[in-house]
Amino acid sequence: MIQANNISLNYGGVSALKDISFQVERGEIFGLIGPDGAGKTTLFRILTTLLLADSGTAIVDGLDVVRDYKVIRTRVGYMPGRFSLYQDLTVEENLSFFATVFGTTIEENYHLIKDIYQQIEPFKNRRAGKLSGGMKQKLALSCALIHKPAVLFLDEPTTGVDPVSRKEFWEMLKRLKLQGITILVSTPYMDEASLCDRIAFIQKGKILTIDPPEKIIADFPYKVFAVEADNNYKILKQLRQSESVRSVFSFGDSLHVVFKDVSKIEKEQINAELKEIAPTIEDCFMALANN
Amino acid sequence: MENEQFNKNKEVLIVNSDLSIIKVNNLTKSFGNFTAVNAISFEVSKGEIFGFLGANGAGKTTAMRMLCGLSKPTSGRGTVAGFDIEKQPEQVKKNIGYMSQKFALYDDLKVWENLRLFGGIYGMKSDEIEDKTNLILHDLGFENERNTLVKSLPLGWKQKLAFSVSIFHEPKIVFLDEPTGGVDPAARRQFWELIYAAAESGITAFVTTHYMDEAEYCDRVSIMVDGKIVVLDTPKSLKTKFNAANMDEVFQQLARKAKRVEDG
Structure with missing residues (x-):
């Protein structure tokens, strides 16, 4: 059409x-x-x-x-x-x-x-x-x-x-x-x-x-991890500084983090619990807009 | 009787008076037979990010106009930044910032001229305006755009500039009326980081939005249905209370109960 x-x-x-x-x-x-x-x-x-x-x-x-x-x-x-x-x-x-x-x-x-x-x-x-x-x-x-x-x-x-x-x-x-x-x-x-x-x-x-x-x-090339903390903005700023983080963005009540290399996550740098989640279209959009 | 009730409530409110930037008690606005805002009461604290949610026509804009000193309440009382919204509307206006979706920037003025103009309107001194302009352009990474006409800035930049203009005179509170309407997800997030930074510096942000992920970014949210505030709590408590996975579900559950046909 x-x-x-x-x-x-x-x-x-x-x-x-x-x-x-x-x-x-x-x-x-x-x-x-x-x-x-x-x-x-x-x-x-x-x-x-x-x-x-x-x-x-x-x-x-x-x-x-x-x-x-x-x-x-x-x-x-x-x-x-x-x-x-x-x-x-x-x-x-x-x-x-x-x-x-x-x-x-x-x-x-x-x-x-x-x-x-x-x-x-x-x-x-x-x-x-x-x-x-x-x-x-x-x-x-x-x-x-x-x-x-x-x-x-x-x-x-x-x-x-x-x-x-x-x-x-x-x-x-x-x-x-x-x-x-x-x-x-x-x-x-x-x-x-x-x-x-x-x-x-x-x-x-x-x-x-x-x-x-x-x-x-399904084609999204990265693993996405969610972080939930009491002060997301503070954690967001910390994660931005971390060498191992490719990107971190607010997603509603949590942060979505993509690492440069999942095998090399420096746990001690991240004072919050990471949970792997399925990406959404918005994760795809953010990766695209960030490139 | 009504006065007595107010005085009684006032005693309770005074306890936190240093921290409350907005105090509203039974605020009501009627147009003829139509009660647009129906006896709303709430308080907002210093440095808080307060989400003011509701469906189109629930009464948000009418309530916000009263809080900004632009419209007189039919009944009820309210203070904003320590001033009575009915008796001292001019003082209210001087002590607040306001930004709407239709960014009130002058397209035909340069970036620095817009800042100069708004600083002047709010009675700031020239050297103060100059220092603040340098600081803001630096923080936004706009130094190269100082002499750019606002009309040639991309939408996302205009929006950031509009926000900076709205808090240029360092108000105690800034009212943001759907500041991110029609803005893409990346630009929205950058914008929210400005709100967070402002809140950290002690500016209270009073925000309306139709994006429910943004509702989650607020410290507390209220939801208006048919002119009344039906819930007011942290996003986390609301989700627990309504057994909802996110704020969109909370909103859908409440706003679907609206009886009044969307109006105005």
Whole structure:
């Protein structure tokens, strides 16, 4: 459903995207994961026909993003990272505006948005600019879906959304997937990354790996140890000083430590109990961002 | 009757008065028939990292605006940094730092100019501002960016700078409203190390976040549901109490009980 071939783009001498290639299958949830400034939003803009690449080609739903841009725009839904609905229109006006522009009605595709739109329907007469962060995201998704797109592009859709709403949001993405909608999503939340069918790690405009999350975890080359102590920050600073430590990061209530050489751990330097644990996607991300 | 109750509570509070940076008693804010914040009471100590959690619309922002002296409570009392939030809002504002997700930096000013501006606004003297600027740029490793326009800094750097600006005038407490929203895991961790360092130097951090791993980094957290604080404890005790593996599970258990439809 999405096919990117050797896409490159330079912004004033800086290479924003370098030779990006990947494919997304129909009904797949494909995650773009990478640090801020990695090029994720630029890639979204090229695939949604809003920006031209310097070189390379891209096909979305069988159509060329340059030649067939007008048709593509009727077949995709795009939720940009920055809120871009009409602040002065009400919730309902925004939704009906997008439905009308795409030649449909709210009633026709209501089933697609029902789960999420019901939550904001009590405020349908409120101006979009007056909604809270979580409600804005729900409205933006409803507007991106109202014309029943074949492909959905979601650029950090859950930023500013609380954990309960995030969970609901992802349950909904799974239902959309079951209806055959293809989803390309970026997120800074690693628990969401692990819910994707496949993810691409992107850094400095280059894709480093593309794999299912389970495979990325299985391929993680290091052993990860957890340390739990009363004063994690103090231990963190101590471990940073240790010669034998490759990396140490806070992970919730514990620290995750990777050693340079597991056979040469200097136990006396580490005043805390080490427990080997299975790595998570976030461990993989941190190792990547640290390199 | 209400006054009597407050005085009674005040006696209890005074015991720790040197260490309490925030004291809130039955703080309430209503908009018409809607009670956004419903009689919340708590204290936060000096140097503590306090996580102020809740679902979208639970009332966090409204409560925080009252604590920052930006909105008057409908009823109840509160002091922040020793000043009454209702009667001395200007004193409150001078003695706190504030940073939100929308970093209040001036994009068209250089890094040092932003620090100069905020230092000046808080009434710091020129030489003091200069010394502090050098110190901060050194600590952040930003010495080469002194003359860079803020708009050309990467997001993670802007965020660190915004935090440094918020504590530039050495407030007793800094309010951080979703400071890491939309930030990648590596940048979030670097940011939290700044919070830890600030707390070690005695600055109290009052933080809201939707990242539940960050909730674990707090000394204590409160969770608001429908305008009320339903729990307040250390992350460890909460996990034990709710028989949960992590703070996300605690949050899910509590926030799912919300009856009020998300609003504002």
